[in-house]
Amino acid sequence: MNNAIDSFKHKVNTMKNQHIARTIKIKNNRSGNLANKYNVILISIDTLRADHLSCYGYERNTSPYIDEFSQRCALFTNAFSTSAWTVPAHASLFTGMYASRLGLVQSPRPGILPEEIKTLAEILNQSGYNTAGFHGGGYVSANFGFNRGFSTYRSKGSRFEDNLRDCFGWLERHKKLPFFLFLHGFNCHVPFNPPRKFDIYSKGMRSTYNTNRKSIYAWEPLKNKEDLEFIIAKYDGEIKYTDFLIKKVVQKLEELHLIEKTIIIITSDHGEEFMEHGQLGHIRTLYEELIRIPLLVYIPFINSGKKIDKVVSLVDIPATILEILDAKYKHTSDGRSLLSLIKTSTHNSTSFVISETGKDPNKNIGDLPPRLGYEVPEFIRCVRTNEWKLILDKDNNPIELYCISKDPKERENVCNLELSMRDELYKLSKNLNLKSFREMKTIKESDINIDKIKHQLVALGYM
Numbered sequence: 315m316n317n318a319i320d321s322f323k324h325k326v327n328t329m330k331n332q333h334i335a336r337t338i339k340i341k342n343n344r345s346g347n348l349a350n351k352y353n354v355i356l357i358s359i360d361t362l363r364a365d366h367l368s369c370y371g372y373e374r375n376t377s378p379y380i381d382e383f384s385q386r387c388a389l390f391t392n393a394f395s396t397s398a399w400t401v402p403a404h405a406s407l408f409t410g411m412y413a414s415r416l417g418l419v420q421s422p423r424p425g426i427l428p429e430e431i432k433t434l435a436e437i438l439n440q441s442g443y444n445t446a447g448f449h450g451g452g453y454v455s456a457n458f459g460f461n462r463g464f465s466t467y468r469s470k471g472s473r474f475e476d477n478l479r480d481c482f483g484w485l486e487r488h489k490k491l492p493f494f495l496f497l498h499g500f501n502c503h504v505p506f507n508p509p510r511k512f513d514i515y516s517k518g519m520r521s522t523y524n525t526n527r528k529s530i531y532a533w534e535p536l537k538n539k540e541d542l543e544f545i546i547a548k549y550d551g552e553i554k555y556t557d558f559l560i561k562k563v564v565q566k567l568e569e570l571h572l573i574e575k576t577i578i579i580i581t582s583d584h585g586e587e588f589m590e591h592g593q594l595g596h597i598r599t600l601y602e603e604l605i606r607i608p609l610l611v612y613i614p615f616i617n618s619g620k621k622i623d624k625v626v627s628l629v630d631i632p633a634t635i636l637e638i639l640d641a642k643y644k645h646t647s648d649g650r651s652l653l654s655l656i657k658t659s660t661h662n663s664t665s666f667v668i669s670e671t672g673k674d675p676n677k678n679i680g681d682l683p684p685r686l687g688y689e690v691p692e693f694i695r696c697v698r699t700n701e702w703k704l705i706l707d708k709d710n711n712p713i714e715l716y717c718i719s720k721d722p723k724e725r726e727n728v729c730n731l732e733l734s735m736r737d738e739l740y741k742l743s744k745n746l747n748l749k750s751f752r753e754m755k756t757i758k759e760s761d762i763n764i765d766k767i768k769h770q771l772v773a774l775g776y777m
């Protein structure tokens with residue numbers, strides 16, 4: 315183990331420098347329009363954990379189309395969200411910044427995306443791109459500033475199918491101009507009620523568990539193992555249906571002759587836990603089932619089909635898109651472009667990613683009810699490398715350490731055993747100068763009117 319730690323320490327010094335550089339500037343400061351006129355489609359499949367897709371090794375054939383499409387993509391096997399819930403994860407996806415740097419971590423009212431931080435949509439819009447978002451509302455709505463930079467930002471329902479018609483109409487009208495399209499749906503979020511044709515895994519199951527919103531968020535107790543299997547079967551049915559809808563999107567691009575002109579990124583904001591660590595749902599923890607997400611990048615001019623195992627994050631996506639488009643814009647980011655990883659067959663650099671979640675104890679309106687007596691923590695942060703994960707509490711004290719390569723299910727906390735590794739990972743986190751929980755509490759109270767989106771949050775089981 316000592317040799318491994320020494321070698322890791324060596325890598326840590328390199329990583330520290332990489333991160334410092336990244337947070338200052340990722341591109342040079344030349345101005346100008348985007349020379350490359352490729353379109354971009356960014357698809358966020360809410361609540362989709364990576365390990366339930368067949369192309370990520372799941373035993374059920376939940377994603378036949380995404381599997382097939384992945385042969386044309388770079389597939390990142392160790393992609394992580396910056397959080398365990400929707401708002402902070404999307405804030406990172408749109409800005410390339412860690413959520414605590416934006417002040418947007420805590421459930422249920424995280425605040426609004428700070429005005430001074432430019433979003434990817436704003437950069438592309440100012441570069442002459444037509445920008446549109448068709449999304450599921452609720453925690454992805456304009457109330458949190460997510461509409462910034464989008465000429466059109468619309469939701470006719472929480473699921474992909476509610477918005478595809480509008481989305482396809484928009485594509486038909488804008489196919490001649492370079493565009494940036496954000497597509498989002500809550501299909502894999504509770505309630506899990508896939509259409510009958512795709513609800514194939516729960517057939518013949520004996521459970522009477524009701525997977526509608528009321529049951530799952532009021533925490534109807536699981537009576538037996540069959541209940542849990544039933545919920546998972548319903549979730550998998552939703553993935554199967556979502557896979558079918560993704561196929562429709564790609565087919566539409568082919569029909570419009572856009573597939574060779576469009577970069578497509580398929581990802582998620584967080585996963586869902588099914589009692590791996592004693593709970594259902596998301597927000598509460600930072601274990602793998604919640605933060606390991608799918609990430610597929612399709613670039614028409616790069617023949618890929620490659621699997622990349624380096625740890626990467628949602629914060630890397632804006633920088634990646636801007637580099638693919640050869641954007642000459644200054645862009646401050648916690649992320650790094652993944653283009654070199656996609657292009658080259660080998661990549662020697664080591665990296666780490668950060669994920670954060672929490673709850674403001676002073677705000678209880680619209681909060682989630684506790685389940686099994688477990689509350690959302692005030693704040694936790696984790697540092698994840700390819701082999702290790704360290705979890706820190708709100709006062710930045712290390713509390714859990716897992717050797718993921720040996721213990722992928724995070725069963726054995728070695729925080730008091732692997733002290734050297736614990737300290738090295740702790741230093742990585744500290745070096746980023748991310749806001750602490752206490753600093754975030756001083757952020758100006760947001761004027762978000764939750765009532766405006768109350769009906770959407772009710773539908774998703776948050777109120």
Ligand SMILES: [Zn+2]
Nearest residue numbers: 360361400583
């Ligand atoms: Zn979400």
